[in-house]
Amino acid sequence: MARRNTTQAHPSGTTIDSDEVARFSALAAEWWNPAGNFGVLHKFNPVRLDYIRDHVTAHFGRDSGSDRSLEGLRILDIGCGGGLLCEPMARLGAEVVGVDPSEQNIGTASVHAQGSGLDIDYRATTAEALAEAGEQFDVILNMEVVEHVADMDLFLGACAAMVKPGGLMFVATINRTMKAFALAIVGAEYVLGWLPRGTHQWDKFIRPSELEDSLSEHGMTVMHRTGVVYSPLTDEWRPARDMDVNYMLVAEKPEG
Amino acid sequence: MSAQGVGTPDITIVGAGYVGRLLALALSGARGVGLTLRLVDAAPAPGRPGDTRAYAIAAGTVRMLEELGVWHRLEGKTQACSGMQITDSRAAELVRPAFLTIAGDVRDGEPFAHFVDGRDLQLAIFEACDAAGLEIEHGFAVSGVETDTYGVSLSGDESPSRLLVGADGAKSAVRKAAGIKTVGWSYDQGAIITIIETEVPHEGEAIQHFLPGGPFAMLPLPGNRRGIVWTEKTRDAERLSRLGVEHFAAEMERRAGPEVGDITVVEPPRVYPLDLILARGFVAPRIALIGDAAHRLHPLAGLGLNMGLRDVAALAEVIAEAARRGEDFGSLNVLERYQRWRRFDTVQVAAATEAINRLFSNDLGPLRAVRDLGLGLVDRMAPLKKIVVSEAAGDAGGAPRLLRGEPV
Numbered sequence: 001m002a003r004r005n006t007t008q009a010h011p012s013g014t015t016i017d018s019d020e021v022a023r024f025s026a027l028a029a030e031w032w033n034p035a036g037n038f039g040v041l042h043k044f045n046p047v048r049l050d051y052i053r054d055h056v057t058a059h060f061g062r063d064s065g066s067d068r069s070l071e072g073l074r075i076l077d078i079g080c081g082g083g084l085l086c087e088p089m090a091r092l093g094a095e096v097v098g099v100d101p102s103e104q105n106i107g108t109a110s111v112h113a114q115g116s117g118l119d120i121d122y123r124a125t126t127a128e129a130l131a132e133a134g135e136q137f138d139v140i141l142n143m144e145v146v147e148h149v150a151d152m153d154l155f156l157g158a159c160a161a162m163v164k165p166g167g168l169m170f171v172a173t174i175n176r177t178m179k180a181f182a183l184a185i186v187g188a189e190y191v192l193g194w195l196p197r198g199t200h201q202w203d204k205f206i207r208p209s210e211l212e213d214s215l216s217e218h219g220m221t222v223m224h225r226t227g228v229v230y231s232p233l234t235d236e237w238r239p240a241r242d243m244d245v246n247y248m249l250v251a252e253k254p255e256g
Numbered sequence: 257m258s259a260q261g262v263g264t265p266d267i268t269i270v271g272a273g274y275v276g277r278l279l280a281l282a283l284s285g286a287r288g289v290g291l292t293l294r295l296v297d298a299a300p301a302p303g304r305p306g307d308t309r310a311y312a313i314a315a316g317t318v319r320m321l322e323e324l325g326v327w328h329r330l331e332g333k334t335q336a337c338s339g340m341q342i343t344d345s346r347a348a349e350l351v352r353p354a355f356l357t358i359a360g361d362v363r364d365g366e367p368f369a370h371f372v373d374g375r376d377l378q379l380a381i382f383e384a385c386d387a388a389g390l391e392i393e394h395g396f397a398v399s400g401v402e403t404d405t406y407g408v409s410l411s412g413d414e415s416p417s418r419l420l421v422g423a424d425g426a427k428s429a430v431r432k433a434a435g436i437k438t439v440g441w442s443y444d445q446g447a448i449i450t451i452i453e454t455e456v457p458h459e460g461e462a463i464q465h466f467l468p469g470g471p472f473a474m475l476p477l478p479g480n481r482r483g484i485v486w487t488e489k490t491r492d493a494e495r496l497s498r499l500g501v502e503h504f505a506a507e508m509e510r511r512a513g514p515e516v517g518d519i520t521v522v523e524p525p526r527v528y529p530l531d532l533i534l535a536r537g538f539v540a541p542r543i544a545l546i547g548d549a550a551h552r553l554h555p556l557a558g559l560g561l562n563m564g565l566r567d568v569a570a571l572a573e574v575i576a577e578a579a580r581r582g583e584d585f586g587s588l589n590v591l592e593r594y595q596r597w598r599r600f601d602t603v604q605v606a607a608a609t610e611a612i613n614r615l616f617s618n619d620l621g622p623l624r625a626v627r628d629l630g631l632g633l634v635d636r637m638a639p640l641k642k643i644v645v646s647e648a649a650g651d652a653g654g655a656p657r658l659l660r661g662e663p664v
Contacts, residue, residue: 029405034589042589049581066288067579088582115406116584 021111027104028112031082040194041084047228047237048143048248049088052170055224055250056139059168070094076137076162078127079145083109083120089141090118097121097137099130131158138164143172143248146211147204153214160218163253169220172228172248176205179244208243215251225249265294267575268410268417270430272297272392275547275564276423277381280390281324282572286664289579294417296396296410298424305382307374308523309449310475310483312337312462314369314562319661320569325387329380330372335476337369338460371462371475371483373451398424401433401543408542408586419586420543421571426533428549434540440533440552445470446493447555448486450525451477452508455517458482465511472511481522485555486511490529497525530554534606538567538599539591546571551602554609563602569656569664570597576664597654 034042057064060073071093077086080098082105090096090113098120100106106124113120123130140159149155163169174184181202188194212222227243230236237246267283269276272295280295313321313334321327385392400411407416411433422430431438458476465472470487477483486508488496496507501521509519533552538545547564574594578585585591658664 032405032587034587034592045589046581046583049583053581063288065580067290067582069288069580070582087584091579091582091584112405117406 024104024107024111027108028082028115031084031108032112037196038082038084040188041081043235044228044237045084045088047239048085048172051226051239051248051250052085052089052139052141053092055170056168059252060138067091068093073138074136075139075141076130076135077141077143078159079143079148080109080122081105083112083122085141085143086120086122087113087116087118090120094139095121097123097130097135099123099125099127101126127155127162128158131161135162136164137162138167140167140169142170144174146171146173146206147200152206152211153217156211156214157218160215160220160253163220165253166255167253169215169251169253170248171211171215171251172246173211174200174205174246175244176202176207177244180205183245208247208249211249220251220253222249222251264292264415265417266291267419267421268294268296268408269421269423270296270298270398270410271422271424271428271547271549272299272394273423273425273547274377274381274561275568276421277385277390277392278324278326278565279421279423279546279568279572281326281381281384281388282568282658282664283575284388284390285324286572286576286579289576289664291575291579293390294393294415295390296393296398298397298429299394301392301394305375305378307378308451308483308526309374310451310477310485311372311374311377311561312369312475312559313372313377314559315366316655316659317562317565318366318370320565320658323658323661323663324384326380326384329383330376333376333380333478334370334372335458335478336367336460337371337462337476338367340369340462340464342464342466344466367460369462371477373477373481373483398429398433401430403434403540403542417586418542418584419575419591422543422545422549423547424549426531426548426552428545430543431535431545431549434543436540436543436545437536438533439536440531443530443532443554444490445487445530446490446527447530448484448488448493448497448525448527450484450486450521451523452482452484452512453480453520453522454482454512455519456515458516465513467511474512474516482516484508487530487555493527497527532606534603538595539588541588541591542586544571544591544594550598551606553606559605559609563605566601566656566659567598569658570594572658572664573656597656 030036031038053069054064056073057069062069069092070089073094075089075094075096077089077096077098080086080100083098086096086098086109098109101124103124106122110122140163142159146152146155159169174180185200185202189197189199208225215222225243226248227240228237228246228248229240229242231238269280276295280293283291283293318327398410401420402409402411407418408420409416420430422428424430457480460476462476463474469489469492472487473485475483475485496504499507504525505519505521508521512519531552532554535545535550538550546567550567551563553560553563571594574590575585578590583590
């Protein structure tokens with residue numbers, strides 16, 4: 001699983017040039033087409049949305065059955081791409097900041113959010129720059145991002161610094177196993193064509209123990225972890241004990 | 257329902273018949289989910305309910321109507337089904353051996369079906385809608401539908417919705433405007449619908465005779481009334497329905513058989529043409545079809561309304577779950593969950609009823625001989641029995657929550 005793309009960081013503003021709106025609209029249509037290039041992300045979305053919602057509502061004492069269950073929570077989505085996670089979070093009432101190093105992704109996500117009538121604060125910047133500016137969040141989402149960053153430990157440190165005491169950080173990524181090589185690279189990129197070739201490099205995949213060690217060094221306590229597997233019969237992704245390929249975890253920054 | 261902004265509904269439902277109204281009720285009662293709904297109908301505001309058809313309401317559907325606040329309004333107006341007797345006969349045969357009986361309860365004291373007069377059902381649903389504060393825009397004809405990435409609107413209308421539901425019947429204008437094709441054919445059969453009273457009480461038993469012209473069903477209604485669904489070749493159905501009262505009753509008695517005694521016809525007969533219509537897709541981006549707009553089947557299994565209400569239960573649940581997850585419930589991604597849930601079941605039921613109608617609605621020598629010998633009859637009826645019973649139970653693993661009597 002991967003957020004694609006990336007022309008490199010121009011952490012400038014997000015003002016959209018009117019000439020670019022048409023191009024962003026076309027890209028938005030592509031990002032949001034369940035049968036298109038990002039189809040695999042659409043299929044993957046429900047399982048991670050449920051995971052995030054269920055843990056956030058349990059942690060903050062919210063009703064997970066409400067369509068406004070995240071009302072008032074400040075959430076940061078890192079590597080937001082076209083906004084596939086940001087929009088559901090915003091619909092559930094959260095105050096959402098979405099960041100992506102790609103100006104193009106930010107333009108695309110902004111155009112789509114506007115069309116959907118959602119107020120989301122999209123910025124073409126990096127986690128490190130936000131941390132530098134002293135931003136704080138109740139929840140930080142690092143979904144399918146850490147396997148793409150240059151220095152995971154540095155990156156997680158910047159993220160952890162932005163979590164309010166008592167807040168949560170979610171991380172979803174891919175394990176560094178032979179099975180992951182077979183399924184996530186050979187299978188998803190070469191056989192099934194779900195992802196463009198070169199999306200993932202196996203040596204950048206992360207073992208759960210490495211991720212957890214890094215998180216605890218930065219003061220985060222891992223509360224729960226789960227594997228995520230694809231069920232070809234129902235064409236759905238679901239939580240599973242098997243963490244050999246895709247997995248997610250949630251960590252808390254203890255109060256005080 | 258919570259208002260999200262005047263003039264911008266989340267969901268527009270076209271068609272204020274049984275399924276359209278019940279979907280609105282189900283969505284407005286969905287726990288924790290505040291949706292702005294709009295319900296429009298092409299017909300002018302109805303005066304008194306006028307649907308004289310008798311409906312079989314399966315046990316799962318009863319639970320759903322209880323949950324939606326409709327069933328208690330039908331108190332004293334429903335007839336529990338004590339059993340169902342099915343025979344294969346020529347009209348002239350005096351003794352018609354039953355070769356299939358369906359009886360019993362799906363749970364202790366819960367009959368597998370109830371029967372109700374369509375007018376009583378309509379009234380109960382109208383009242384439940386009023387109680388829920390649902391308003392209906394009557395006289396609103398759909399001429400076209402415009403869809404973009406973010407929403408859908410009816411032609412000539414300013415306010416886009418996130419989802420448009422076609423609950424507008426077998427000739428669905430929404431289906432047509434969305435460019436969804438159908439498969440199907442006319443049976444060249446018509447169903448004569450009327451209500452009779454018989455000398456012999458029905459004691460809750462439904463009877464269906466498979467006669468050469470088509471199935472002839474007598475469905476028990478409260479009092480000593482029976483709802484008639486009498487299928488004949490179209491031409492014969494028209495002719496029979498125009499006979500004078502006495503001749504009509506006499507023709508009816510020939511088919512009803514001697515065991516019901518004298519017959520009094522209490523409602524003027526009406527003829528409904530029978531056809532099979534299946535939409536090739538139940539969904540398109542920002543559009544979903546429910547009820548007859550998605551499928552119209554032969555009435556011999558009495559499943560039409562029950563199938564429509566299963567659509568309602570499944571779609572309401574898919575929408576509510578998506579809303580609780582923050583998803584865009586009008587997106588194809590979400591709507592395909594509804595289609596996967598309902599289409600297989602629908603096609604299965606359509607195929608089974610189709611096969612049974614073909615087998616029985618004729619008097620051809622060879623088929624007749626097969627039937628007279630009783631060869632494979634029970635086998636052939638088994639799919640129908642299985643469907644009737646499992647539909648009735650409504651608590652198979654994949655059943656939507658409403659059919660299990662749980663809130664959306």
